[in-house]
Amino acid sequence: MEIVFLDPVTYTSISDHGMRQDILVELFRSAYHSPVTKQSIADSLGIKYPQLVYQLNNHLREFWEVKGEEKVRGTRMEYIGPRNRNAVYLAIGAGGKAFVVDPLAKLFGPVEEAGLRCDSCSQDEAASCMLSLGEGMREEADEGEGQTLERNARSPPWRPLDMALIAAMRQMAAGGVCSLSIPCESCHFLRRRRILVPEGTGKE
Secondary structure, eight states, X not given: OEXXXXXXXXXXXXXXXXXXXXXXXXXXXXXXXXXXXXHHHHHHHTOOHHHXXXXXXXXXXXXXXXXXXXXXXXXXXXXXXXXXXXXXXXXXXXXXXEEEEEGGGTEEEEHHHHOOGGGGSOHHHHHHHHHTSOGGGGSOOOHHHHHHHHHTTOOSSOOHHHHHHHHHHHHHHTTOOSEEEOOOTTOHHHHHTTSSOOTTXXXX
């Protein structure tokens, strides 16, 4: 997984727009392993192709990219996919209030209401994932950071995305790059959704 900061304006344009959320969910679901055509996304959602293209180009441009193309009957057919298929997008507001856009988990909204994908995992699963985090991310949240998490309705024991949220805020405060990678090879959430399948099963 990777925490990516989202511009508040972009977040606002998605947070209360059902079609844009549906497009992101379908894009990340259908094109996680291999790119798909825009037409196939439109067909899956039951919307018109021009509607999809308008939303992709005018409101969702930072979430996708062209992965390939081919010529079909003299026209160019583009294959698209998520710009970062492992991204969990966060927008940070006043007082450290966090807002999430997580298409794979179908989570959109304030973290205190929508939660984080780690919430679907058991405490044992979350604890095992915590062990896979980099040493810097396993540092205990200080008092102020703990209060920030609590303002977002997060409570200990902290889960991987809780620590990612704090680490990402630290990077923002330090003026660093606003993205943070988390190992996802053994992510229980992705395995439960059959997005990642254990090795040896013959599936991706």
